[in-house]
Amino acid sequence: MPQPPRSSGSHPPRDPERPPITRSDCQRPGVAAAARRVIEEAAADTNASAATLWVVSQDGRHMEGALSCDPKAAILESATVPVNDSIVGMVAATGLGTAIGPDEKYNRSVDARTGVPTVAMVAVPVHVGEALCGVLSAVNPRTGHAPLFDGRDLQVLHAKASALGAILETSLTGPD
Numbered sequence: 001m002p003q004p005p006r007s008s009g010s011h012p013p014r015d016p017e018r019p020p021i022t023r024s025d026c027q028r029p030g031v032a033a034a035a036r037r038v039i040e041e042a043a044a045d046t047n048a049s050a051a052t053l054w055v056v057s058q059d060g061r062h063m064e065g066a067l068s069c070d071p072k073a074a075i076l077e078s079a080t081v082p083v084n085d086s087i088v089g090m091v092a093a094t095g096l097g098t099a100i101g102p103d104e105k106y107n108r109s110v111d112a113r114t115g116v117p118t119v120a121m122v123a124v125p126v127h128v129g130e131a132l133c134g135v136l137s138a139v140n141p142r143t144g145h146a147p148l149f150d151g152r153d154l155q156v157l158h159a160k161a162s163a164l165g166a167i168l169e170t171s172l173t174g175p176d
Contacts, residue, residue: 021055021133021168026066027077031171035164039136040069042160046122046153048138052076053126053164054088055134063088063135065110072114081107088123088135095132097124097158099149116140122149126161128169136161 026035035053043051050070054063061083068076083089086107087100099122100106111117123137136157141147 020058021128021171022058023055023064023066023077025171026053026055026168028171031167032067034167035067036069038160038163038167039067042136042157043069043138045156045160046138046149047142048122048149048153049140049142050076051136051138051160053134053136054081054092056083056092056132063092066134070114072116075113076110079110079113081109087121088137091123091125091135091137092132095125097122097154099123099151099154101148120148122153122157124154124157124161126168127165129165133165133168136164 026032039051039053043049050068052068052070053066055066056062057064057080062080063083063086065076065079067073070076081089083093087098087104089107091098100120102119106118106121108118119140121137121139123135125132126134126136138149138153138157141149
C-alpha cells in the first residue's frame with residue numbers, strides 16, 4: 001500500500017495536477033449526503049460525540065470545516081483554523097494521524113465558538129488518490145467510553161477517511 005505523501009514544511013503537500021477539494025465541493029447535495037453518512041459512522045464507531053471533515057484551503061494555510069455531524073455543525077462547517085497552529089493542520093502537514101488528550105496544546109478557537117471544550121481528539125488524513133485533501137477528526141469520547149481515543153480509534157478513522165476519499169474522488173470526476 002502506498003504511503004501517504006509527507007511534507008517537511010508547514011503546508012500540506014499539493015498535487016499540481018489535481019484541483020483541491022473545496023468546502024463547497026463537499027457541501028454539494030449528493031456529495032454531502034454520502035460524506036455525512038460516513039462522518040456519522042466515524043463518530044459512532046469511535047464513540048465520539050462528533051466528527052468533522054476538514055479540507056485544506058485554496059492557499060494551503062488553513063483548514064476549513066466542510067462537513068460535521070456535531071450538534072453545532074453550522075459553526076464547524078464555517079470554521080477555519082491555521083495549518084501551523086492546529087491539530088488538524090498538523091495532521092494535514094505531516095500526513096500522519098494522531099490522538100490527543102486534555103493536556104495537549106491545541107487551537108481552542110473552535111471551542112470558543114461552539115462553547116464545548118475539546119477533551120480528546122483523534123484525527124487522520126483524507127486522501128483523494130495520492131493527494132492529501134483534508135482531515136477527518138472525531139472529538140470527545142462519549143460517557144461510558146475510555147476518556148481518551150486509542151489505536152483502535154485511529155484504525156477506525158483511517159478506514160472512514162478512505163471511504164471519504166473515494167466519495168470525494170467521485171465528486172471530482174462524476175457529474176454534479
